[in-house]
Amino acid sequence: MPITPPRPTFRFAPSPNGLLHLGHALSAITNAEMAEACNGSFLLRLEDIDRTRCRPEFEAAILRDLAWLGLRWEEPVRRQSDHLPLYAQALERLKRMGLVYPAFLTRGEIRAAVTAAEEDGRPWPRDPDGAAHYPGLERGWSAAERADALRSDRPHAWRLDMARALQAAGAPLSWAESGAGPQGETGTIQADPAAWGDVVLSRSDAPSSYHLSVVVDDAGQGVTHVVRGRDLFHATSVHRLLQKLLGLPEPLYHHHRLILGPDGRKLSKSLGDTGLEALRARGLSAQAVRDLLL
Known part of the structure; x- marks a missing residue:
């Protein structure tokens, strides 16, 4: 049939x-x-x-x-x-997969780490929007160290361990683009999630980030065509990665010009x-x- x-x-x-x-x-x-x-x-x-x-x-x-x-x-x-419980469920699934970690550095501490590295002559990676990658100091903590830090009630975010996530995703990711990117990219686009570093998926003051909620929402609404501005073209790489990790369907994408x-x-x-x-x-x-x- x-x-x-x-x-x-x-x-x-x-x-x-x-x-x-x-x-x-x-x-x-x-x-x-x-x-x-x-x-x-x-x-x-x-x-x-x-x-x-x-x-x-x-x-x-x-x-x-x-x-x-x-x-x-x-x-x-x-x-x-x-729909906050849906985002919490998605985050919990990524936790069980060992693909996220709690991150406690403040914005000031992040700036200090980046400044120190650059003053020492070490270039610091930045995402497509120009923001510095998170240092990821907590990435290698043991389960006991993470549990102790979480019990302290310090404000924190849950970040995607990009290296682990890419390994779990396996084959390289891409998406079908019927619009065009900032440089006129169209057709089959090779995704580059690593360009974003360890992206935030949730914060103490926000139950879900844009990246996590948008893929959960699109799947929940049965969205087959994501049509949006070119300013979100590169973010599609992160969305394709999360869709792969969470077993969500892949929409077609169309990025239009900006006003x-x-x-x-x-x-x-x-x-x-x-x-x-x-x-x-x-x-x-x-x-x-x-x-x-x-």
């Missing part, structure tokens, strides 16, 4: 920690139009794990802006805050870039906003 392929499923997944801007509009519209073109589903997910920055008024504004753009999505809206401000930087909610709400208040129509994205 032939196996029926899953219905194409796309998602737009903003964080309700600010107002949507033109970059978000491009991503949401691209997802919706690609879903419509293949008779697929268009889902909305609110990535609201950071409860210190995510607020109800921003969630309401997101729903209002998307409806104003003429977008419709399947209900219910998925909120990450409703840049007059100074050439990516638009950002935190930097107060012009938002959709402000454009609407200035009298622009939804069609005019769509025209700006052409």
Whole structure:
């Protein structure tokens, strides 16, 4: 009996920690139009794990802006805050596999270690976003040393032991890219998770990192096509690794262009870039906003 392929499923997944801007509009519209073109589903997910920055008024504004753009999505809206046990289960599985470790260094201690190494003439590896790799001093601790440190209630993160994780994953990883990366990369892309070092999967003040929650959510929602901005192109390497380790399905990926401000930087909610709400208040129509994205 032939196996029926899953219905194409796309998602737009903003964080309700600010107002949507033109970059978000491009991503949401691209997802919706690609879903419509293949008779697929268009889902909305609110990535609201950071409860210190995510607020109800921003969630309401997101729903209002998307409806104003003429977008419709399947209900219910998925909120990450409703699914924290799923992320905890995924982290626990990686713990049982021996692929994560508790990391206790503060940001200041990390900076000091990096500075000392560089002043000594030793280049320090940095991830694709420019952040220094974690020193990993706790990576070689014994089980007893880790247990003692965890009993101290010191703030800590759980980090992926990248070397062990890559060994457990086995064969080299790749993904199918129908968009393009920052350098025009397309087609079959070879993943390079090691470029990120020992990434954070959970912190004392946040039950799940973006990397962990996004792969769990995409699998849980049956997402078959991940369509997002090129700023997340390189992060796909980490996501492919976690999908492999956790036995999750591999979506197809499409990274689209970014909307840049007059100074050439990516638009950002935190930097107060012009938002959709402000454009609407200035009298622009939804069609005019769509025209700006052409």
